[in-house]
Amino acid sequence: MISIPPYRSALTIVYFNSSLTPAGPGDWLGGLNIDDFEGETIAERVVRAAHSIGADYISPTMTSGETPVEIVDPSQEGWIGFVNQTMVDVAHELGMGVKPWTAK
Numbered sequence: 702m703i704s705i706p707p708y709r710s711a712l713t714i715v716y717f718n719s720s721l722t723p724a725g726p727g728d729w730l731g732g733l734n735i736d737d738f739e740g741e742t743i744a745e746r747v748v749r750a751a752h753s754i755g756a757d758y759i760s761p762t763m764t765s766g767e768t769p770v771e772i773v774d775p776s777q778e779g780w781i782g783f784v785n786q787t788m789v790d791v792a793h794e795l796g797m798g799v800k801p802w803t804a805k
Contacts, residue, residue, distance in 0.1 A: 744788035748795065758798040761788065 738749040744761070751759045765781040772779045784801045792799045 740791070742785070742787060744783060744785055745791050748788055748791045748797065752792075752795045752797060756797060758800055759788075759792055760800045760802050763801045 733750050733753070735743065735746050735750055738746040738753070740746040740749055747761065748759055761784050763775070763782060763784055765783040768781045769779055774780065775782065784799070789799050
């Protein structure tokens with residue numbers, strides 16, 4: 702488990718596929734098991750996991766790994782977002798900011 706000095710802000714960058722690991726802790730999650738965290742969606746559990754290590758911000762990829770690879774634009778039919786209102790609401794309830802990346 703990592704420790705963040707109190708004078709620093711921590712940003713957790715999250716790629717959807719790195720959040721999905723077989724049962725048990727994942728290397729991409731610093732040894733955390735995403736299923737150990739409360740939440741109905743992966744997005745909500747990712748926020749709670751980031752909060753558990755003292756992150757001030759979460760910076761998730763905009764696109765879900767469930768979006769077909771040929772779909773690259775949010776306006777295209779079949780595009781599925783990873784960031785959702787629940788993710789943002791939970792982050793804000795926990796005092797965290799949300800800064801999505803790879804948005805078109």
